[in-house]
Amino acid sequence: MYQVLSDLNKTSGVTGSMMVGGDGIVIAADLDDSFDSDTIGALAASITSNIQKSLDRLHTDPLKQVTIEAENGKLFFADAGKGILVVTTEKKVNIGLIRLEMKNAISKLQTATNIDI
16 A cells, blocks of 8 residues: 555655545555644545535535645545545646546555455
8 A cells, every 4th residue: 555655656746645544544644744644634534524425415426536725735535445545736736647646546556455445
């Protein structure tokens, strides 16, 4: 898992990545020192849970990915099965590339463990 996160972090503009359980507990992290992994994990779980509840009320498809644009960068949260893949990036980044690399990372994680992550 750490190798997949490390490889993901080599993508242009990515500053860190991590896997978080639906409860916000950090499973694995390879983040920049400026981020607290426990705080990001709790944030990811809270945001994705609230959005999923809203989507359920709208009777629409389950949440796949959330992108948050902040002053100093972006946060990407993606459903990875039994967890959330979180990626932090610089402010100016190729969003399509990040989404593609996240999709590839999720596939690698599922293949490597042979179970949903």
